[in-house]
Amino acid sequence: MNLRQIPLIFIALLAWGQPGSALAETKIWSAVILASNAPEPKESPEVLKPVFQGLKRFFGYNQFEILGSSTMSVDAKVEEWLVPTEHFWLSVRARKTTSKEARGAYLLNLELFHDKRPLVATEARLGPESPLFIRGPVHATGQVLVVLQVQR
Amino acid sequence: MEAEHSTDGPDDLELVAGCQRGDTAAFNTLVTRYRNRAYSIMYQLVRNEQDAWDLTQEGFLKAWRSIGRFRGQSSFYTWFYRILMNVGIDWLRRKQVKTEHEFDETLGLKNAAPGAATVPHAELQPLVQMADREIRHRIDAALLLLSAEHRAVIVLREIDGLDYQEIATLTGCSLGTVMSRLFYARKKLQTLLRDVYENL
Amino acid sequence: MKTFEEKYTAWIDGELSGAELAAFERELEGHPDAQADRESTLKLGEFLRRNSEVAPLAHPDFFNHQILQRIEAEKTVARPRGWEWSWPRLAWAGMAALLVAGFLFKAWIPTEPQPLGFAESGSEAPGVAEIVHVSAGDPSISVTPMHDSRDNVTVLWLEGLDYLPASYNLR
Numbered sequence: 064m065n066l067r068q069i070p071l072i073f074i075a076l077l078a079w080g081q082p083g084s085a086l087a088e089t090k091i092w093s094a095v096i097l098a099s100n101a102p103e104p105k106e107s108p109e110v111l112k113p114v115f116q117g118l119k120r121f122f123g124y125n126q127f128e129i130l131g132s133s134t135m136s137v138d139a140k141v142e143e144w145l146v147p148t149e150h151f152w153l154s155v156r157a158r159k160t161t162s163k164e165a166r167g168a169y170l171l172n173l174e175l176f177h178d179k180r181p182l183v184a185t186e187a188r189l190g191p192e193s194p195l196f197i198r199g200p201v202h203a204t205g206q207v208l209v210v211l212q213v214q215r
Numbered sequence: 216m217e218a219e220h221s222t223d224g225p226d227d228l229e230l231v232a233g234c235q236r237g238d239t240a241a242f243n244t245l246v247t248r249y250r251n252r253a254y255s256i257m258y259q260l261v262r263n264e265q266d267a268w269d270l271t272q273e274g275f276l277k278a279w280r281s282i283g284r285f286r287g288q289s290s291f292y293t294w295f296y297r298i299l300m301n302v303g304i305d306w307l308r309r310k311q312v313k314t315e316h317e318f319d320e321t322l323g324l325k326n327a328a329p330g331a332a333t334v335p336h337a338e339l340q341p342l343v344q345m346a347d348r349e350i351r352h353r354i355d356a357a358l359l360l361l362s363a364e365h366r367a368v369i370v371l372r373e374i375d376g377l378d379y380q381e382i383a384t385l386t387g388c389s390l391g392t393v394m395s396r397l398f399y400a401r402k403k404l405q406t407l408l409r410d411v412y413e414n415l
Numbered sequence: 416m417k418t419f420e421e422k423y424t425a426w427i428d429g430e431l432s433g434a435e436l437a438a439f440e441r442e443l444e445g446h447p448d449a450q451a452d453r454e455s456t457l458k459l460g461e462f463l464r465r466n467s468e469v470a471p472l473a474h475p476d477f478f479n480h481q482i483l484q485r486i487e488a489e490k491t492v493a494r495p496r497g498w499e500w501s502w503p504r505l506a507w508a509g510m511a512a513l514l515v516a517g518f519l520f521k522a523w524i525p526t527e528p529q530p531l532g533f534a535e536s537g538s539e540a541p542g543v544a545e546i547v548h549v550s551a552g553d554p555s556i557s558v559t560p561m562h563d564s565r566d567n568v569t570v571l572w573l574e575g576l577d578y579l580p581a582s583y584n585l586r
Contacts, residue, residue: 100474117563117566120484120566123477123481123484130586149585149586150585151585177576180553182576183550183552183571187544187546197570200265200573201264201578203578203583204581211544239486250472251475259467265577268472270574272481273574276482310575350466373464395421395424398423401424405452
């Protein structure tokens with residue numbers, strides 16, 4: 064094989080995995096949850112199963128209840144949405160990354176509020192296999208957490 | 216400044232040596248040994264469970280990060296306690312809102328009557344009716360009005376029972392500064408709490 | 416030479432003795448309230464001690480767990496990697512360089528226009544959630560980004576938040 068052909072082979076491989084097709088059916092799932100330790104934990108909601116082990120191992124709780132969630136499909140444009148709960152509000156602004164930035168990911172602008180108090184604002188990249196958690200305040204019964212993940 | 220918990224098992228210096236080799240299990244044992252005492256003193260300083268929890272963890276993490284520099288010139292707990300106090304005092308400094316009640320330490324009281332600054336402002340309350348929770352609330356509110364440095368010396372001296380030299384070592388200031396801070400911190404607390412404690 | 420405040424504190428705590436105590440007590444003769452103030456100060460100390468009981472640390476094992484998790488997460492970020500060149504490694508590095516070249520080439524292919532409002536970042540790690548920028552809502556909050564490679568999760572760890580009592584209804 065001629066060495067000069069190698070870059071062309073790579074280009075062909077890369078063109079085969081266009082970002083549009085890779086992310087065509089993905090969505091961003093965002094939620095505010097209450098994590099706690101229960102002697103007999105309730106079964107985790109189906110939608111939390113992909114991140115259950117990560118949450119359990121990192122934060123040490125065994126029960127996770129969804130306080131509020133939103134699922135959004137982000138196509139070519141910027142999408143904005145809110146995850147409202149009784150006291151915590153997550154504002155999300157998202158778009159797909161371009162191939163210059165990172166393939167198959169999303170760029171997010173997030174703001175988390177506790178009632179009217181802003182807690183944190185962040186700009187983050189969300190990969191398809193790698194969720195993002197935010198550790199919120201401790202409640203007498205557990206801890207408030209935020210979860211964002213790419214859903215296929 | 217000794218741990219109040221059982222120190223069964225390897226002694227602190229053996230555990231520290233383990234930590235210096237990167238053994239997190241050894242560090243876990245040290246955390247278990249001192250966590251209650253550390254949390255208790257941090258709670259006294261910040262008067263809030265969540266903050267005390269977070270800051271005590273922060274103290275342990277800072278100790279882990281710098282354990283390579285521990286040379287055994289003091290006990291592990293003394294060394295750790297100093298880190299912990301710095302974490303707490305730094306946090307209080309960042310958080311504290313200056314109040315108009317702050318004493319001015321530059322004023323000498325040589326010619327002032329020592330009791331003069333302690334006249335209660337509030338009406339005397341029938342303390343027998345005051346619930347414990349209310350007393351705690353009054354103490355919390357009074358301590359919040361002290362500067363970070365004054366709060367630290369009061370907690371270390373009056374609650375933790377340390378002597379001046381130990382406080383000086385932990386807070387990194389001179390013996391004279393410790394005594395002077397104690398003087399003003401006590402005066403301020405007398406002003407704020409006399410109506411409570413004088414009637415118990 | 417001790418200041419008045421220093422000597423007064425030491426006198427209250429019974430830390431003066433001998434000639435120093437006698438000299439200071441002479442100095443206090445001009446302060447008729449001093450003895451009453453001493454008793455009041457000692458009472459204050461006793462009052463603080465009596466009301467200083469702290470509830471034991473709740474969930475102590477979880478407390479340790481969180482510390483160890485953070486240590487592990489920091490290790491993942493900070494772990495130094497030793498490296499020795501060898502022929503097989505050079506071959507792999509060559510392959511990797513070619514791959515990077517392929518990616519760079521691909522990056523020059525025009526893409527769709529970018530909406531405004533996001534900072535540019537040059538990372539090429541699509542599989543990992545990554546914090547580009549973060550700011551706390553107020554100075555009492557601190558934010559620490561961390562990554563746990565075992566579960567491939569990225570965590571924004573907020574501290575300095577208010578504790579929410581049981582009466583605080585989250586639902």
